[in-house]
Amino acid sequence: MKVEQGTAAAQADGKGNAAPPSLNRYAWAALFAFTLAYPAAVSFDNYLLHVGITIAFNVALAASMWLIWSLGLVSFAHAGFMAIGAYTSALLLTKLGWPMWIGMPLGAILAGAAAVAISLPLMRTRAVYFFMASWSVGEVIKRTIAYFDGLTGGWNGVFDILPPTIDLGPIQINFADRIAYYYLAVVICAIIVLCIYRINDSRTGMIHWSISENELLAEHIGINVFKHKVIGFTIACVFAAVTGALYAHYQTFISPKSFDIWKSEFALVHIIVGGLTTVGGPVVGAISLTVIDETLRATGPFRVILFGVILIATVLLLPGGLETIPGRIRRALRGRKSS
Amino acid sequence: MHLLETRNLTVRFGGVTAIDNLSLTVGEGEIRGLIGPNGAGKTTFFNAVSGRYPSSGEIRVRDHVVSGLKPNEIVAQGLARTFQHVTLFKSFSVLKNVMAGCHLRSGYSFWGALLGTPRTRQNEADNERRAREILDFVGLGGLADETAANLPHGLQRAVGIAVALASEPQMLMLDEPCAGMNTAETRSMSDLIRRIRGNGTSIILIEHDMKVIMGICDQITVLNFGTKIAEGSPEEILRNTAVHKAYLGSAADAS
Numbered sequence: 001m002k003v004e005q006g007t008a009a010a011q012a013d014g015k016g017n018a019a020p021p022s023l024n025r026y027a028w029a030a031l032f033a034f035t036l037a038y039p040a041a042v043s044f045d046n047y048l049l050h051v052g053i054t055i056a057f058n059v060a061l062a063a064s065m066w067l068i069w070s071l072g073l074v075s076f077a078h079a080g081f082m083a084i085g086a087y088t089s090a091l092l093l094t095k096l097g098w099p100m101w102i103g104m105p106l107g108a109i110l111a112g113a114a115a116v117a118i119s120l121p122l123m124r125t126r127a128v129y130f131f132m133a134s135w136s137v138g139e140v141i142k143r144t145i146a147y148f149d150g151l152t153g154g155w156n157g158v159f160d161i162l163p164p165t166i167d168l169g170p171i172q173i174n175f176a177d178r179i180a181y182y183y184l185a186v187v188i189c190a191i192i193v194l195c196i197y198r199i200n201d202s203r204t205g206m207i208h209w210s211i212s213e214n215e216l217l218a219e220h221i222g223i224n225v226f227k228h229k230v231i232g233f234t235i236a237c238v239f240a241a242v243t244g245a246l247y248a249h250y251q252t253f254i255s256p257k258s259f260d261i262w263k264s265e266f267a268l269v270h271i272i273v274g275g276l277t278t279v280g281g282p283v284v285g286a287i288s289l290t291v292i293d294e295t296l297r298a299t300g301p302f303r304v305i306l307f308g309v310i311l312i313a314t315v316l317l318l319p320g321g322l323e324t325i326p327g328r329i330r331r332a333l334r335g336r337k338s339s
Numbered sequence: 340m341h342l343l344e345t346r347n348l349t350v351r352f353g354g355v356t357a358i359d360n361l362s363l364t365v366g367e368g369e370i371r372g373l374i375g376p377n378g379a380g381k382t383t384f385f386n387a388v389s390g391r392y393p394s395s396g397e398i399r400v401r402d403h404v405v406s407g408l409k410p411n412e413i414v415a416q417g418l419a420r421t422f423q424h425v426t427l428f429k430s431f432s433v434l435k436n437v438m439a440g441c442h443l444r445s446g447y448s449f450w451g452a453l454l455g456t457p458r459t460r461q462n463e464a465d466n467e468r469r470a471r472e473i474l475d476f477v478g479l480g481g482l483a484d485e486t487a488a489n490l491p492h493g494l495q496r497a498v499g500i501a502v503a504l505a506s507e508p509q510m511l512m513l514d515e516p517c518a519g520m521n522t523a524e525t526r527s528m529s530d531l532i533r534r535i536r537g538n539g540t541s542i543i544l545i546e547h548d549m550k551v552i553m554g555i556c557d558q559i560t561v562l563n564f565g566t567k568i569a570e571g572s573p574e575e576i577l578r579n580t581a582v583h584k585a586y587l588g589s590a591a592d593a594s
Contacts, residue, residue: 195453198452198453198454198455199452199453202452202453202455202459203442203447203452203459203462203463204449204452204453206435206438206439206442207439207442209428209431210428210431210439213428213429213430213431214426214427214428214429216391216422216426217422217426217427217428217502218439219391219409219410219411220389220391220410220411220414220419220420220422220503221411221414221419221439221440221442221443221502221503221505221506222411222414222415222442222443222506223411223439223442223443224409224411225411231449
């Protein structure tokens, strides 16, 4: 078969093909270095540290939801699984006095078990039906928690969820200190993002994208689509639960309302604005939108409207999201050079 | 022992019987043509054998019952297929398409992939080498980095075959590989099919281009309304009156 060589030049920007990895790695390293230096950079301002912690939660949520997206699915059950992690850890502390270090992994395991059980029927649905079904799963989790008010405090929620402490003799850290909690949140968030990055970068990631791209073909080349969907979904839900536990011990108060549909919806918006094809998308999206949202706090009642305008503008002016910006700049520079 | 054997294979959609008691055997190293008028049940046969549609009756691969298995399990049994409409991971590069196809026959463990163990890296390197070999074999070696969606139709079909070959099948089911191709593309496709058989892979071929069918098939099975109306060598099929009747109608029907 004769091969046209001329088209080979156009391939550099093709989706799904590896971009130069070195630049990518520098960007991640720079971002992580900045997050570590951030508390000092804002001279330990309490409010700005709070923003930083919120960003860490949002990044972790958006990134784990993006892992489900890489299977071609949009799950609105995410806030529900976050609630499972949060409530498990919170109740173990308030009822039994078990610290977060035990509550968080147990919450993650419980959420994982729930995710496997729920995804068995859930993964038989597709596209918009999956979306609707996952939405109701999230609602059911929330309302189930509210229903057992003897245990969970119902709609009033759980109070006094103390942050954890570390007591190793010479090293003592009380995470009630906001700087300490900031670093805790950043480290856990970084681990979650790193795991998702590795999953996506490996064969598992290729399997996910092939399912998302063409489920029929994926099945007929020997990929167990159902199994991979269940596993991917479960991992993402475990990460959501970890984030939930982290959230509960930071807020010290949670109620079913903390985990309603808006939590999932914001995570989805972060992904869409950030970009859908790389892990960088949800990370950048969650960071920038949280910053914008907090900045708009000063505008009072216009906050929601302005936020909406910025959202629509991003989607219209930057199809593909913020992650496409480096590529756009590169192309613009190349265009100038050649002309 | 036959490579593929169906016994009384039946596929029903509600009240319609798309495949009716079809018994068929394909031997090793054979190129079998599957022809028939539109709606005869050729693609339905592929869908049933490849595990996409539920069917009754029995499907055997090397005397091993495979009926009721899911598509991914059927592929693992050595039965790969392509699709009538170009079916690819369109946003992937050509190489990545074929590497996805290699997944089945290459070692994979979730934890190994997550941790990036040396073994995993070795696996991935082997995978890429195998994918490139297959691409060279089907004549797409120079297009490995091209995005699949950007290729012309004929080349996309060749990629589809490369993806199917990557699962190292004993039998390849090709659903109209030459559909929508020009004469030159058709010729190179026929040549490719012969070379695939030359590597020891049997082939079942659905095709409407009679030049291709008559040119490369050892045996031809003719379907009409879900039943087998004729079977034999190309010469026998050409002379068969039942086949003429199915395609053109008989003098009695015309009057």
